[in-house]
Every structure is written in structure tokens, then in C-alpha cells.
Amino acid sequence: MPSLYITEPSARLRKDGGYFVVEVGEEVVQKLSIETVEDITVLHCVNVSSHVLTECMIHSIPVSWISNYGLYYGSLWGLKTVDIEKHMQQFLMANDFEFSLQVSKVMIMAKARNQLTILRRYHRKDTKPEVAAKISDMVALLPRISTAHSINQLRGFEGILSRYYFEALGSIVPEGFAFTTRTKRPPEDPFNAMLGLGYSMLFNEVLASVMHVGLHPFVGHMHAIRRDHAALVSDLMEEWRAPIVDALCLSLLTKKMITLEHFNRVEHGCYLTKEGRKILLYQS
CATH class of the missing domain: 3.100.10.20 (CRISPR-associated endonuclease Cas1, N-terminal domain)
Structure with missing residues (x-):
């Protein structure tokens, strides 16, 4: 459907x-x-x-x-x-520290492995020492995920892994799209603009799936429960950012389906043009 x-x-x-x-x-x-x-x-x-x-x-x-x-x-x-019985169970499980910790470990490990898969795939085609170094840094950090004793410690590991990953990804993207870090609200460069829209699409898809099965989108485990934040959706989409959105964006650039002409640079950021948005949406 x-x-x-x-x-x-x-x-x-x-x-x-x-x-x-x-x-x-x-x-x-x-x-x-x-x-x-x-x-x-x-x-x-x-x-x-x-x-x-x-x-x-x-x-x-x-x-x-x-x-x-x-x-x-x-x-x-x-x-x-709205399945209120599921919602009540979710709140109980969200207050179970050990359950939330173990679920979060699985999520972060899956996300990191998918990120490594993307880096290794492109690194085989175009070997760069800086990418190899970041891959090694990520692999060295993975064992610490299973030994983490708190959600906050896990979030710290996830932040370090993401920094390594995006630094490597910035070296992989084609010339003209290189970037040094993930930026959002506003995105500061073309590739971050693509990622931002792609992640929004993924968010909407996960949100729809969560609501279809009657779960409460705001009751999660890895992401903090707070106002105006669909924590469960953010939890579930983490694993799929790299294989779905990042891989798609890289593919569109390497095939030259999206070029620098598909972006507008303005005072408050960099964004895809209407034509650029259509290409990204229709290829997803």
C-alpha cells in the first residue's frame, strides 16, 4: 500500500x-x-x-x-x-529501567552496524585513509555498547558513533557535496538538506506504522520522553536512517540525479528546490 x-x-x-x-x-x-x-x-x-x-x-x-x-x-x-491498553502497558515498560536499557542497546547496535555497512560499501569503491580510520574508530567503540550501565551512557556512545560516521560520510559524498558534520534546523549544506527531508519522510512512515498497530508514538525508551517529541518513532527510525535515507541520498548523487542546481542557498540555510524535492520523494 x-x-x-x-x-x-x-x-x-x-x-x-x-x-x-x-x-x-x-x-x-x-x-x-x-x-x-x-x-x-x-x-x-x-x-x-x-x-x-x-x-x-x-x-x-x-x-x-x-x-x-x-x-x-x-x-x-x-x-x-488508539489502543489504550497498549498505551498503559507502554508506560509501565518505559518505567522499567532494565528493559529500556536493553532495548536501547539493541537499537544503537543495529544503527551502528548499518552505518558501518554504508561506509564499507563505498570505501571498497574509493579507498580513503580518513574513512578507514573512522571505520576503525567505530568498530573499536562497539563493544562498549553492551557494557553500558545507563541510558545516558548509551546516548553518549551513540553521539560519538554518529560523529565518526558523519565525518566519514562527508568524505565519501561526491565533490561539491562534502560536509563536516550533521546540521539541521537549518541544514547548512546540500547533503544535510537531503538528509533532513529524507529523515522527515522516514519519520512519517514510522509514525504511520506505529499508529496503525495502536502504539503511543510519544512513549519510547532510548529517546527521552518530553513534550512535542514522538520518542518511540525516533527510537524505531534510528536503525533505518543509514540503509534507507543515507543510501538513497548517496545513490542520487553518484548517479547525478540530483545536482547542485537542485538547491537554494538562503540566509537561514540550504534547501532543496521544488524539483529537487520531487526527485528525492519519487525515488524513495
Whole structure:
């Protein structure tokens, strides 16, 4: 079942019988059976009819709103997605220190191994000593994950691993897209702009899956539970950042499907153009 992304600011999403219809002006650009749509993500300025929203709540199809640059604003979902018994169990498990610690260890280890897979794959094609050094640094740190005695200590290891990874990744990307660190809100360079939008897409997909099975998206283990933060979604997406988003962005650059012409540099950051967003979204 597909995810529906609507990125054209002048677009309108309406319901026509058993179909969702996307229009731009007088032109119908997409028509999908309601039964085939799993989740919907729209730019904040897209017009979504009340009939669509009602249908989505009836069929438990989450609708999420994002900014032009992928910043998540919020989602709408129906009552059928709320399983209060699961929520109560989640809160109990979130207060179980040992359970949260062990789950977090699994998440961080899986994330690190996927990051290493990406680095090794590209390092075989274009050997660079600085990348080899960061791979060695990451491998040396992995055993400490299993011996961590607190969530905060694990977060510290995860931060160090991510720093090593992004430093190596910055050396792997094609010339013109090199970067030294992960930046967001705003992204300061083209590759970070791609990652930011890609991670927002991944966030929306995981959020939709979490809500479909009746879990509470704000009750997690590795990420701190706080206001305005879907901690469980952040937990679950960590493992998939590298193999899904990072790999996609690298592929688009190496195949020259996205070039520097697909970015706008402004005073407050660097962002994909409308055409660049379409390429990234349609290839995902």
C-alpha cells in the first residue's frame, strides 16, 4: 500500500467516491483508490478537503503536515488507532529501567552496524585513509555498547558513533557535496538538506506504522520522553536512517540525479528546490 506525498503548494486533495483525487488548478494529477492508501503527507499549504479528513479518520489513514523543507508539524488520526491498553502497558515498560536499557542497546547496535555497512560499501569503491580510520574508530567503540550501565551512557556512545560516521560520510559524498558534520534546523549544506527531508519522510512512515498497530508514538525508551517529541518513532527510525535515507541520498548523487542546481542557498540555510524535492520523494 503506497504513501501519498503532495508537495505542490497549489495542490488540492479531495474525495471522489472511493478515490482520493489530487488536483493542481483544473488538472487531475493523481487518482488513488482510498483502500490502497496507507498514509498521507502534505505540505502545510496544500488544501485538504474535510471529506478527505473524515474518510482518513474512518479508515485509520494518518495525515501528516510538513513545511516546505520537511519540518514535521503534526498528524491527524482516528479513534481506531488508539489502543489504550497498549498505551498503559507502554508506560509501565518505559518505567522499567532494565528493559529500556536493553532495548536501547539493541537499537544503537543495529544503527551502528548499518552505518558501518554504508561506509564499507563505498570505501571498497574509493579507498580513503580518513574513512578507514573512522571505520576503525567505530568498530573499536562497539563493544562498549553492551557494557553500558545507563541510558545516558548509551546516548553518549551513540553521539560519538554518529560523529565518526558523519565525518566519514562527508568524505565519501561526491565533490561539491562534502560536509563536516550533521546540521539541521537549518541544514547548512546540500547533503544535510537531503538528509533532513529524507529523515522527515522516514519519520512519517514510522509514525504511520506505529499508529496503525495502536502504539503511543510519544512513549519510547532510548529517546527521552518530553513534550512535542514522538520518542518511540525516533527510537524505531534510528536503525533505518543509514540503509534507507543515507543510501538513497548517496545513490542520487553518484548517479547525478540530483545536482547542485537542485538547491537554494538562503540566509537561514540550504534547501532543496521544488524539483529537487520531487526527485528525492519519487525515488524513495
